[in-house]
Amino acid sequence: MTKIRIPVNKLKSFAKEVLLKAGTRKDVAEYVAEGLAQTSLRGVDSHGIRLFPHYLEGVKKGRINPKPKYKFKKTSATTGLFDADHTFGHAAGMEAAKKAVKLASEAGTGHIAIYNSSHFGAAAYYALEIAKHDMIGMSFTNTDALVKTYAGKRSFLGNNPICFAAPCKDEEPFCLDMATSIVTFNKIKQLCAEGKEAPPGVGTDKEGMETTKSFDISMLLPMGTYKGYGLSMVIEILCSLLTGAPYGPHIPKMFERPMNEKRYLGHFIIAINIGCFQKINVFKERLSCMMNELRSEPRLNAEIPIQIAGDPEKNAARKRTIEGIPVDQEEYERFKKIANEYKIVIDFDKKGDRH
Amino acid sequence: MTKIRIPVNKLKSFAKEVLLKAGTRKDVAEYVAEGLAQTSLRGVDSHGIRLFPHYLEGVKKGRINPKPKYKFKKTSATTGLFDADHTFGHAAGMEAAKKAVKLASEAGTGHIAIYNSSHFGAAAYYALEIAKHDMIGMSFTNTDALVKTYAGKRSFLGNNPICFAAPCKDEEPFCLDMATSIVTFNKIKQLCAEGKEAPPGVGTDKEGMETTKSFDISMLLPMGTYKGYGLSMVIEILCSLLTGAPYGPHIPKMFERPMNEKRYLGHFIIAINIGCFQKINVFKERLSCMMNELRSEPRLNAEIPIQIAGDPEKNAARKRTIEGIPVDQEEYERFKKIANEYKIVIDFDKKGDRH
Numbered sequence: 001m002t003k004i005r006i007p008v009n010k011l012k013s014f015a016k017e018v019l020l021k022a023g024t025r026k027d028v029a030e031y032v033a034e035g036l037a038q039t040s041l042r043g044v045d046s047h048g049i050r051l052f053p054h055y056l057e058g059v060k061k062g063r064i065n066p067k068p069k070y071k072f073k074k075t076s077a078t079t080g081l082f083d084a085d086h087t088f089g090h091a092a093g094m095e096a097a098k099k100a101v102k103l104a105s106e107a108g109t110g111h112i113a114i115y116n117s118s119h120f121g122a123a124a125y126y127a128l129e130i131a132k133h134d135m136i137g138m139s140f141t142n143t144d145a146l147v148k149t150y151a152g153k154r155s156f157l158g159n160n161p162i163c164f165a166a167p168c169k170d171e172e173p174f175c176l177d178m179a180t181s182i183v184t185f186n187k188i189k190q191l192c193a194e195g196k197e198a199p200p201g202v203g204t205d206k207e208g209m210e211t212t213k214s215f216d217i218s219m220l221l222p223m224g225t226y227k228g229y230g231l232s233m234v235i236e237i238l239c240s241l242l243t244g245a246p247y248g249p250h251i252p253k254m255f256e257r258p259m260n261e262k263r264y265l266g267h268f269i270i271a272i273n274i275g276c277f278q279k280i281n282v283f284k285e286r287l288s289c290m291m292n293e294l295r296s297e298p299r300l301n302a303e304i305p306i307q308i309a310g311d312p313e314k315n316a317a318r319k320r321t322i323e324g325i326p327v328d329q330e331e332y333e334r335f336k337k338i339a340n341e342y343k344i345v346i347d348f349d350k351k352g353d354r355h
Numbered sequence: 356m357t358k359i360r361i362p363v364n365k366l367k368s369f370a371k372e373v374l375l376k377a378g379t380r381k382d383v384a385e386y387v388a389e390g391l392a393q394t395s396l397r398g399v400d401s402h403g404i405r406l407f408p409h410y411l412e413g414v415k416k417g418r419i420n421p422k423p424k425y426k427f428k429k430t431s432a433t434t435g436l437f438d439a440d441h442t443f444g445h446a447a448g449m450e451a452a453k454k455a456v457k458l459a460s461e462a463g464t465g466h467i468a469i470y471n472s473s474h475f476g477a478a479a480y481y482a483l484e485i486a487k488h489d490m491i492g493m494s495f496t497n498t499d500a501l502v503k504t505y506a507g508k509r510s511f512l513g514n515n516p517i518c519f520a521a522p523c524k525d526e527e528p529f530c531l532d533m534a535t536s537i538v539t540f541n542k543i544k545q546l547c548a549e550g551k552e553a554p555p556g557v558g559t560d561k562e563g564m565e566t567t568k569s570f571d572i573s574m575l576l577p578m579g580t581y582k583g584y585g586l587s588m589v590i591e592i593l594c595s596l597l598t599g600a601p602y603g604p605h606i607p608k609m610f611e612r613p614m615n616e617k618r619y620l621g622h623f624i625i626a627i628n629i630g631c632f633q634k635i636n637v638f639k640e641r642l643s644c645m646m647n648e649l650r651s652e653p654r655l656n657a658e659i660p661i662q663i664a665g666d667p668e669k670n671a672a673r674k675r676t677i678e679g680i681p682v683d684q685e686e687y688e689r690f691k692k693i694a695n696e697y698k699i700v701i702d703f704d705k706k707g708d709r710h
Contacts, residue, residue, distance in 0.1 A: 076463030077432045079631040108431030109464055113632050136592070151661045152652040164589045166596075174592070176585040208655045223579030230531040230664035233649075234519045237491070237529070241521075241641050242632035248645070276434040277468050277597040286596050290603070294588075297507040300563045306506045309585035 005324030012037035024066035035090035043316025046186035061259035089120035100271035115243035123163035124177040131173035138270040142239040153208030160235035168287040176309035181220035239266035360679030367392035379421035390445035398671025401541035416614035444475035455626035470598035478518035486528035493625040497594040508563030515590035523642040531664035536575035594621035
């Protein structure tokens with residue numbers, strides 16, 4: 001399937017202008033457009049610009065509040081509660097990340113529990129923002145029930161992701177951003193579209209039996225079996241029990257529910273001020289050193305390089321900065337239709353203003 | 356193989372008295388004895404009393420400092436550096452956990468980076484201590500290179516564990532304590548002893564090729580393939596890069612190195628004051644509710660109950676509180692020999708003072 005390549009800044013402008021015309025406040029629109037553009041640039045297509053039409057529908061129908069009235073309550077030197085008033089997860093997460101950085105600048109660390117939010121997008125967006133400030137950033141979100149319970153036959157918890165970013169020398173931060181399922185549902189949908197089988201051990205049918213028939217997969221399996229299941233529970237505790245947010249099966253579903261239904265998602269953001277432990281230059285230098293030592297370890301297969309968490313995303317970003325973001329014909333038409341609907345004059349094909 | 360069952364308090368007294376006679380300071384001996392007893396009681400035999408002769412050897416030969424001079428530096432309202440002066444990980448971790456709780460009582464959260472430490476024992480010991488104070492406890496340690504690098508043919512990182520504990524209503528805290536490898540080396544050693552094959556996909560030979568021949572396994576595989584490998588790196592960053600501690604292959608090995616060689620291990624401890632986010636009773640009630648909802652989900656196999664992280668340990672503790680800690684004949688003789696050597700009068704077989 002041939003892809004059309006669109007410069008990242010074009011996609012970002014498109015998203016921002018449409019959101020503004022749809023009544024989104026400027027600060028919110030900027031966070032969303034930036035988050036989607038960064039995510040697509042880093043090759044994480046499942047959480048990038050592909051979701052834009054879905055989010056827009058949420059704004060139109062009332063699921064997502066484009067003009068939130070945030071409520072922030074600082075509850076100690078290093079903790080706070082953030083009511084996101086049902087806005088975009090991108091805006092909620094970014095506001096909270098900035099507050100966490102502020103607390104950590106003053107008191108060593110910052111921890112913000114966010115509630116009344118919506119889809120988080122890529123967790124890396126927030127952790128990477130924190131890492132820019134010479135801090136360790138961590139971000140977590142709960143998600144609706146997607147993963148079969150270990151030893152159970154239904155789903156209860158989501159594939160709640162964990163993200164950790166830390167700054168290093170001479171390259172973008174170390175960044176691990178992982179779901180606690182083996183693969184995402186988006187991957188399964190992609191396999192269905194291509195008429196391919198799923199690998200063994202990644203999903204089950206609606207009775208909880210493992211299957212490789214991608215069309216029959218209705219639940220995902222946790223990575224590392226009971227360990228991924230345990231980690232998902234840890235993330236659920238941070239994201240829903242520290243506030244009054246719903247958990248697991250009580251979270252309104254992303255796709256199956258009407259688009260006027262709010263999602264009540266919860267997120268948790270941590271910033272750790274590295275300078276309170278180690279000289280920042282020493283930390284960055286040692287982290288780069290460790291990463292490069294690992295990358296130059298002997299390979300099992302000479303053709304397959306040893307990578308560090310975040311390396312595939314760094315490679316994608318380098319490539320896509322030059323070549324643009326690949327979108328398929330169907331997405332491309334959808335974007336054009338949206339542009340027409342909102343009377344946005346945007347020439348997706350024109351090159352030149354990529355930076 | 357028949358096991359001899361020893362009341363947990365007998366094992367604890369034995370460990371403490373021997374350590375004291377070997378020149379260990381009282382506070383240190385108490386932490387070690389308590390940690391080993393709790394760990395064995397919870398069924399985690401790999402990290403329980405079984406390791407006592409190894410630790411004792413470390414005290415005798417100089418690896419472990421039985422009379423440490425700790426240095427603690429509070430570096431912000433919520434962060435601190437703890438130089439453990441090469442004492443037992445149990446004592447270092449427990450001192451740090453108490454400091455983390457104190458910081459979190461005052462400023463919402465506490466984060467302590469520990470360096471110049473030795474083997475951590477079970478990470479749950481520290482996180483559970485923090486959970487007693489109505490806080491979320493997290494504990495991490497680095498370990499020597501044990502796990503084959505993803506796409507590499509050697510080991511670089513250890514199976515660095517992550518532990519998370521949170522208090523709940525009417526039962527012991529929720530507690531996830533997991534290594535980032537699929538199985539531990541101890542499990543492989545046990546399979547060797549029993550002449551059994553290892554399950555596929557858990558270990559490799561010294562060339563990095565997967566094998567089920569337990570005798571040939573010299574490296575472990577990470578849980579969830581590259582995800583476990585990524586998590587292990589995250590834990591390494593927290594445990595070695597936030598201080599000047601060595602990482603991965605630069606950490607002196609636990610078993611292969613002379614017992615006078617210090618290990619320079621690093622740990623990281625976090626306490627989060629739940630009351631800064633949610634009313635503690637509401638948190639505990641909702642967590643118990645979530646756990647019980649999960650446990651009563653429909654089972655895939657009617658005979659196999661749905662468990663929550665920590666349930667196997669809770670079941671073991673209930674059983675072993677009544678029946679005692681099972682030790683094999685060889686261990687039993689070793690303990691008796693140690694008791695004789697230190698002229699400890701202890702009747703392992705006598706029942707009655709179990710509580």
